[in-house]
Amino acid sequence: MASLVAFSFLAALVLGAGLGVVLTRNVAYAALFLLVTLVAVAGIFILALAEFLALVQVLIYGGAIVIVVIFALMLTRIEEFSRVRDNPQKPLAVVAALAILGVLTAAFLQFRPAVATLRGASLEGLGKELFTRWAIPFEVASLVLLVALLGAFLIARTGVDRDRDRDRDGDAPPEGGGR
Amino acid sequence: MPGVNFNLLWPQLLVTALAFAVFGADLLMRRPQRALLVWISAAGLVGIFVFTLVYLWGRNTTLYDGIFHIDNFSLFFSAFFLVIAVVVVLSSAQYVRQYLTHPGEYYGILLFSIVGMMLMAAAGELLTAYVALELLSFSLYILASYARNEPKSNEAGIKYVLLGAFSSALLLYGISLIYGAVGATRFQDIALALRGMEGVNSLLVVGIALVLAGLGFKVAAVPFHMWAPDVYEGAPMPVTAYIAVGSKVAAFALLLRLFAEGFAPAIDQWRLLVAALAALTMTTGNLVALTQTNIKRLLAYSSIAHVGYLLMGLAALSPLASTGLMLYLVGYAVTNMLVFVCAIAFYNREGKDEISALSGLAGRSPFLAGAMAAALFSLAGLPFFAGFTVKFYLFSATAKAGLLWLAGIAITNSLISLYYYLMVIKQMYINPASQPTPLRLPWPMVALLSVLVLGVLFVGIYPRPVVDAIQAATQAIFPGGMLSTP
Amino acid sequence: MDTFDRYVLLLLTALPFFGGLALVLFPSSRPVLIRAFTLLITTVTLGLSAYVFLSYDRSRGGFQMVQQFAWLPSIGASLHLGVDGISAALTLLNGIVAFAGTLVSWKLAQRPKDFFVLFLLLVSGVYGTFASLDLLFFFFFYELAVLPMYLLIGVWGSSTDFRTFLRTKEYSALKLMLYLVAGSVLVWVALLAMWVDGGDALGRSSFGFLDLQSAHYSANFQKLFFPFLMVGFGVLAGLWPFHTWSPDGHVAAPTAVSMLHAGVLMKLGAYGILRIGMQLLPEGAAAWAPVLIGLGTVNVIYGAVSAIAQRDLKYVIAYSSVSHMGYVLMGLGTLDAAGINGATLQMFSHGIMTALFFAMAGVIYDRAHVRDISVFEGLAKRMPVTVGAFTVAGLASLGLPGLSGFVAEFMVFVGTFRTYPILGALAVIGAALTAVYILRLVAKAFFGPLDDRWRGLTDASRLEMGAAAVLIAFLALWGLYPWYIMKVIDSGVAPIVQRLASG
Amino acid sequence: MELAWLIPAMSAIAFPAILLPGRLLPRGGAFLAPLAILGGFIVFWIVLADFLATGNAGFGITWLEAGAVRLSWGIFIDPLAVIMLGVVTFVAMLIQVYSWAYMANEPRFSWYFAVHSLFAAAMLTLVLADNLLFLYIAWELVGLCSYLLIGFYFERRSAAEAAKKAFVTTRIGDVGMLIGILLLFRATGTFDISTLIHLAQTGGIAGGALTAGMLLIFAGAAGKSAQFPFHVWLPDAMEGPTPVSALIHAATMVVAGVYLVARLFPAFEAAPAVMAVVAAIGLVTMLLGATLALVMTDLKRVLAYSTISHLGFMMLALGSFGLGAAIFHMFVHAFSKAMLFLSAGSVSHGTNELDIRKLGGLRRRMPATALCFTVGALALAGLPPLSGFFSKDELLAAVLQGRGGVFLAFTLLGAFLSALYMSRVTLLTFFGPLKREQEHAHESPLLMIGPMLILAVLAVVVGFLALPLVSGYGGFGHVLEPGGEPFHFKVWLVTLSSILAAAGLTLGWLIYSRGALSADAVRARFPAVQRVLESKYYVDVIYQWAIDHVVLVAGRFVALFDRVVVNDTGVNGAGASVVASGMRLRIHVTGLLANYALGIAVGAVAVAVVMWLMTTA
Amino acid sequence: MTLLMMELLSGALFAIGLYGVLARRNAVLVLMAIELMLNAVNINLIGYAAFLDPGRVLGQVLAIFVITIAAAEAGLALAIILRVYRNRGTVNVDEINLMKW
Secondary structure: OHHHHHHHHHHHHHHHHHHHHHHOOOHHHHHHHHHHHHHHHHHHHHHOOOHHHHHHHHHHHHHHHHHHHHHHHHHOOHHHOOOOOEOOOHHHHHHHHHHHHHHHHHHHHHOOOOOOOOOOOOHHHHHHHHHOOOHHHHHHHHHHHHHHHHHHHHHHOOOOOOOHHHOOOOOOOOOOOOO | OOOOOHHHHHHHHHHHHHHHHHHHHHHHOOHHHHHHHHHHHHHHHHHHHHHHHHHHOOOOEEEHHHOEEEOHHHHHHHHHHHHHHHHHHHHHHHHHHHHOOOHHHHHHHHHHHHHHHHHHHHEOEHHHHHHHHHHHHHHHHHHHOOOOOOHHHHHHHHHHHHHHHHHHHHHHHHHHHHHHHHOOOEHHHHHHHHHOOOOOOHHHHHHHHHHHHHHHHHHOOOOOOOHHHHHHHHOOHHHHHHHHHHHHHHHHHHHHHHHHHHHHHHHHHHHHHHHHHHHHHHHHHHHHHOOOOEHHHHHHHHHHHHHHHHHHHHHOOOHHHHHHHHHHHHHHHHHHHHHHHHHHHHHHHHOOOEHHHHOOHHHHOHHHHHHHHHHHHHHHOOOOOHHHHHHHHHHHHHHHOOOHHHHHHHHHHHHHHHHHHHHHHHHHHOOOOOOOOOOOOOHHHHHHHHHHHHHHHHHHHOOHHHHHHHHHHHHHHOOOOOOOOO | OHHHHHHHHHHHHHHHHHHHHHHHOOOOOOHHHHHHHHHHHHHHHHHHHHHHHHHOOOOOOOOEEEEEEEEEHHHOEEEEEEEOHHHHHHHHHHHHHHHHHHHHOOOOOOOHHHHHHHHHHHHHHHHHHHHEOEHHHHHHHHHHHHHHHHHHHHHHOOOEEOOOOEEOHHHHHHHHHHHHHHHHHHHHHHHHHHHHHHHHHHOOOOOEHHHHHHOOOOHHHHHHHHHHHHHHHHHHHOOOOOOOHHHHHHHHOOHHHHHHHHHHHHHHHHHHHHHHHHHHOHHHHHHHHHHHHHHHHHHHHHHHHHHHOOOEHHHHHHHHHHHHHHHHHHHHHHOOHHHHHHHHHHHHHHHHHHHHHHHHHHHHHHHHOOOEHHHOOOHHHHOHHHHHHHHHHHHHHOOOOOOHHHHHHHHHHHHHHHHOHHHHHHHHHHHHHHHHHHHHHHHHHHOOOOOHHHOOOOOOOHHHHHHHHHHHHHHHHHHHOOHHHHHHHHHHHHHHHHHHHHO | OHHHHHHHHHHHHHHHHHHOHHHHOHHHHOOHHHHHHHHHHHHHHHHHHHHHHHOOEEEEEEEEEEOOEEEEEEEEEOHHHHHHHHHHHHHHHHHHHHHHHHOOOOOOHHHHHHHHHHHHHHHHHHHHEOEHHHHHHHHHHHHHHHHHHHHHHOOOHHHHHHHHHHHHHHHHHHHHHHHHHHHHHHHHOOOEHHHHHHHHHOOOOOHHHHHHHHHHHHHHHHHHOOOOOOOOHHHHHHHOOHHHHHHHHHHOOHHHHHHHHHHOHHHHHOOHHHHHHHHHHHHHHHHHHHHHHOOOOEHHHHHHHHHHHHHHHHHHHHHOOOHHHHHHHHHHHHHHHHHHHHHHHHHHHHHOOOEOOOOOOHHHOOHHHHHHHHHHHHHHHOOOOOHHHHHHHHHHHHHHHHHOHHHHHHHHHHHHHHHHHHHHHHHHHHOOOOOHHHHHOOOOOHHHHHHHHHHHHHHHHHHHHHOOOOOOOOOHHHHHOOOOOOOOOOHHHHHHHHHHHHHHHHHHHHHHHHOOOOHHHHHHHOHHHHHHHHOHHHHHHHHHHHHHHHHHHHHHHHHHHHHHHHHHHHHHHHHHHHHHHHHHHHOOOOOOHHHHHHHHHHHHHHHHHHHHHHHHO | OOHHHHHHHHHHHHHHHHHHHHHEOEHHHHHHHHHHHHHHHHHHHHHHHHHOOOOOOHHHHHHHHHHHHHHHHHHHHHHHHHHHHHHHOOOEOOOOOOOOO
């Protein structure tokens, strides 16, 4: 019962903050709402006996993502900062969101598997699994992170690439800038 | 670790190692030496290609309870990706030399994406497939926005990455639903669940649908396709080639294994849907392509149309259709690489990617015009180029699966496509050149083009070795001919 | 010679193909070498096709000089070559027209290398189509024969300005290409359907013509898919109302291409209807024959009436082709031995005749640089040989006895009168209309006092005369002595008629 | 008898022989043509002798075989064929001899003789053919040769037009003929003439098919024989060299139609309705030709209309079941008309003028020509005892017997007119004072006069062949119709026709020589008649109108339809609509990321819904 | 707390995120919305792992991967957005439409 109350509270928080993310007109508020959502989701994880995941959630999202998001917000257009507008297809967006919600809800309601009692995974089991059976995907995921970091660095760094006049082969300088 | 044989992942490991080597070399080398990196990358890839074929030939095993498959199917695609990578690396050479200070970064990321593609073809499980797919996708996001100071490249990057993330979310949600419905994510578990399914498992159905949508985005199937023209147009030309060829082949490798090993038992539920998507995709792609003036955008819509044809092979899922689909991938890849390399060669000289800029090319460079014409005729499906043979095979297989109407739509579509391919050929051969100076190509380009032209002709005239190899690969994903064999 | 016999068809198809590819390596700066090489190839292929025609054993019948190479066993496709009486005759036709076409293209100055490469590829495609006993390769060569047309017309063709409107070569080339490929869309669908259905019946996949011949398609299947073939191939045969690519295309094309296209390529369409449509789907053919023969009649009359009003020399010829292909279609639609024989001979004789027409029109256009009939007057004075040859072609086209056109048309009439006398009568009237437009043209452009503008014209060169002589020789040969060729053709037609009768 | 095929073959071979290797021989090898026809004439006598000994004969070889259709090339010899062989070879030979001199200065001398040979060959083949198909082939070749010869002076616009007109007009008739042949073939499965006749006589052909077939075949005959309404080409055919006219009018071409009807006579008899048509057309043609001959001013045109008129006589006779009469008239007419044309040629050779208003008194300069012409004219006018008299009387008798009084009256009118226009043209040309322009007129060389004289003699004497001169010979007509009665005069008819002929001649003399009656006054009296006649009954005008306003308009309409409806609307429209739909469709790629995402979302929902529905279904 | 509740929560959050992606103009906000969707995925995964999966582990493993890759994705996307901002001075996706049709 307590869990139900806690879940209701957290679910309300998740959804409320989630709506805040997508509805608020202030970018900073949106970032804050996102933070709230993420933390609330972490709470849900705890309720679902996935403490490790909750930890990961708070650390990675709460830490990394939100900071990066805020960092990016700093760089965006100041005059829009507090008064972002949504694009004109908002009504259609509502319809689409409701449609997907309807489909999902219908699916959830229609398919009712035999539910076991709530049980968490041991951290030990999780770690073992992750580093044995999922070792390869894990390594690949690290490659993904590497590529993402590298890419972020490559794309975001300032400075220009080699000037055209330094072409070694003396080809006629093409127009169009090398798309 | 029990039952694990890392040795079988040597190709992936080697490509990764090559990528790191290229990164490192770039940092250590002085600028003029960096021009060697293209050769290092290409030679390394060729070496790995040979090694892979020799080392893995005929192996048929799975790793980690079916997370990975080392079989003829994955071997075929590994070799395929390596060949694509060699061509893309070689065709990027001039672009890299002209615009980039650190070629190692470019080639390194390219090589990482190859690892992702190879893993996609080998993955027997949704999460692994997803991770491998993201490795490929991230590399492509980066490559697409590589021309950092070009607004169009930026635009391509932002559209690609945001929509890619969005579609990933759909895909992941689908995976989560499948996990919920089946309790596992391996393809064969899904197949097992589908076969044992009584009544409607809505969770599974919606899950599959979302997975389909997510992967549909990756292959640019209508209505998940709209990013493609913008990204093609915005990305640097060699990257466009890579996106058009590599990512599509990889995505279809994944789709084919997923459908054959996972979704096949529910074929009656999705066959018409996939068929409809195929029809919609090819028709939309071709009709919109009719109105294009930019060669990259034209090829973007054309490749959307080709995705439509490829989806037919999926809809007609059978060993024959899968052979047809893979043969089509081969033909599509070699032809599209040819047309892109032609466009790259032209762009390197002229810096233009408008179709009208090609006017009078036949007089300026008969070789380039001839190669391009061969590629375009092949794309249109005319004989004795690859396009004819692979289309004939795939359409036959589709008809065999009882989808003659779909084959009919496809054939009609290839007629429509002929129109815009002819428009390009008309520019090259019939319209006069605005500046009739001869256009000379560097010899590596000529060599590359020659090889590709020969490839297009080879597949078109003597496809049997390729088909034999593909049939061996097909057997791996259709164990014992799960579906009725014609 | 048995070994030679087995490889002659392959040789015939491969020689122009690889000759064309080899020509790519020739230096563009040596046009004489290029022409001589092309002429060598077409001469040898003419010899080979004559060999095929003459050594075809008409008493034995059936498919001869058969050779088979596996290609894609998984879908049952193989390179399977062989000829029967019908294709043997048409092979000869291709040899003749290609040879004559080379002769009249001798003076082509613009990028001759590229031209002859494409020309030889076209020739190869036609040989391949006539020799194929495998539906996939039939289709392969069929498309291959269409493929070079676009460039041949687009690059070397000519635009026609009618003052009120313009027909550019680009437009004509594009229309021709799209139209023919549109036709092959239907063909392709039907082929796939036949492959699937035939594969089910046979228990194995096969594109082999002989295999599918023994697969018994249901009547409904045949009735459903015969029109696909009829219209699909009909497009190439100029079937009304899908004919409009033909006048514009023929007019825009350079001389040799017009010759080959109107002379041989259009026959591929009729040949396809006969070989694949009627022979494999006889019940479908029986059900749709009234439509075919009816449209053929429309072709005859419509083409002839249109030709009357044309001002451009080549348009007259082009519409006459539409009209004459109508006889072929009518003949096929009779489902009668005489009619089909006539249709086949008409393919042959129209091929020769129209090649002669276009060759001579080309000579005139080459000298005068206009084709408007109304500006010509009295050309016969300056160009007696050209005009004479043109007139011979005209006489053949209006069905003058003694030239092969008469025999062919007469057989078609006989066949048609047996089945649809009213249509037969209309077809005969079409022949009279032919006389009207041909004689009007001859009287206006060639006869009468010589206009001063044309005082400087020169007659056909020796090579052009040679081409004309070869063509006229065959017109007269089959006109006076049709017995031999009719025997050969009949050996191919007889089994088809038998199938039609029993199916 | 088997040698008969040599007769056309020799001339046929002469054609390529002159054209190809002939160019190496003196005079372009033209002499091969007269040699060939001379050979033919000699063989004719052999054949005749054989024929008299053995009677009808025929044989053939297979030409073509396809399926069940078997066509053979065969010859058939009966009295009709033999007569025609003789006439054709003989007249053609004389005309070739004449041409040798007449055409001496022409640039295309050997071409002329080559085609001449082919013409003769075609006509002879036509005569010998034992089946309708080969008859038709020869028939068409005859048309071709006439086309080539009429268009001999192709540099003249009028000659080019005349040639075209001749070919097209006869071709229209030929279409009918071919359809008729094919109808008969459909009904009987054979082209063989004897078989067809046998079937027709025994009722082996359904009445409708027979009537239709014979009527259509008659259309062909009418075309070649210049019967109304196909007669228009013949007067224009004068554009050819004059010997050609002689050939066309006497021995070949125009008699082909008569010959065709005669050849199929029993079959025609089996279709009485067609016979009535034949007679009526013949009558109309006869009167039309005669009246127009009366007003023409060109010497050759007068002769042309006279030919039309006489062809009408022949058809009329055939239509009146008078086979013998018709053929005899043709026989007689051949000699007279050939000679008249040759004389006209001689006139033109001597004066370069053929307008009879500018000629006159030529007998002073060209006595031999004048003599010949006069004889011929009198013969055709039917003055006893010249040949025309006999044939005309036989003909009148046949008409009376076959068609009765009304037809006879008109026929007599025609005979009268015939005499009248003949006297007109003869008197105006050769008699009266010599016009000043013609001072330099001169007689033609012997090579031309010779053939004319031979023909003149024949024109005088052949009439007597009508009479049963010796036992076993029942007169000309009896040879052709062995079952019929031998020829005999009906005295009242003979008298009447002779009086009419004499009246015609006299009237002509009064008007054109004495000036006792003014032709102008007559003209002024009946202006409408005058106009109608000078407009040639408006037939040409109507045709021209039909060509301009029906055929050409239809052609233009169809061509326009083809371009605007079929091509620009149907073809381009379809293409354009595809491109247009592409244009419309492409706006969905808006460039806006949000729209793209919406597309993906909607697509995902749609895929999910559809799949779910398909699962439950 | 039941599985259905978790599922519905996940579904609702997914729909909210989807709405955000479709409705927002600011690229950063779009990215945030995508993060919401990924969180919805994770709720689902954890829920199924907790209530259904006998091994209990797979869902959590999946979720870890999702979080990892989502983080990387966010970083990369932000870098690209930053680049766009530098070159174009805007992050409004409605204004980034040089290429269309």
